[in-house]
Amino acid sequence: MIARFLLPVALVLAPVAALADDTMPPAPFAYRQLADPAKEAKAKALMETLRCLVCQSQSIADSDAPIAGDMRNQVRLRIDAGEDPEAIRAWLIQRYGDYVSYAPRVTAATWPLFAVPLMLIAVAAAVMRRRFVKRNAA
């Protein structure tokens, strides 16, 4: 009888068991803030713009994945050691590509994203100018 109730529960829990995680305690600075509020603010700002590698639509500040915790640990330790946040971002981009950063850069692949809106604004300005100038002349 009990098995009938437990089976659905077991089925619901089964995928969780398949996604086994480690049992190590989180890295020292995964969840602990830096003592210096200014440094912690710098670290927080950087962590919010770094992308978690396994939970791919979250920042490492938002994610509880172990590797995100290890990344926060590394970010905080390096900021505490006086490293510049953008240097840490560059270090990660060197390893994982632009993928890891939520702050877009202008590259050979991304320049149209920046150029097209400017072009559209220029075209719109030209069209509007022509119309308004004509109307005024008439």
Place this chain on the structure above:
Amino acid sequence: MTKSEAPRAPGWTLWLPLALFVLFVGGVAISLMLPKSNDINSQMIGKPLPAFSLRPAADGRPGLATGDFAGGKPRLLNIFASWCVPCGVEAPVLAELQRQGAQIDGIAIRDHKDDLNAFLAKNGNPYQRIGADDVSAVQLAIGSSGVPETFVIDGKGIIRYQHIGDIRPDEVPMMLAKLKEAES
């Protein structure tokens, strides 16, 4: 002036917005149909292994340091963990690679010694050295984003190839070829 500007017959420009729209929809449709990959390729291929020195992760095997890869022969560097299910699946494949002459070192991610000893006792131990990476520091330094991953490191310590996910039995010849390639 306004009189002379009588509406002209619309030319091809009338169709331009529609054409752009169709182009856009087509692009989206093609992107939707292409299989999505969640792999994040390491950008460290062709670069030297970062400097590290890891304590032994399991009994009976020494730890692992960058200098261990300067021996002149290519080696496999397997990033794994006892808590990782596909790593257990991959173990017999690594054993087969070892049987065919591959030199394999391991880095155990966020692992307890007891768990790892049990894992190796159960699945076999193809590793010559196993370093313990408790805070994923070396994993981040080489651009690896999960377990298992396997890197080919040449005899000078340069990262030559990254395999993401467990190596399947039919990929053994490919991995051996990558090792061979790394000899030159």
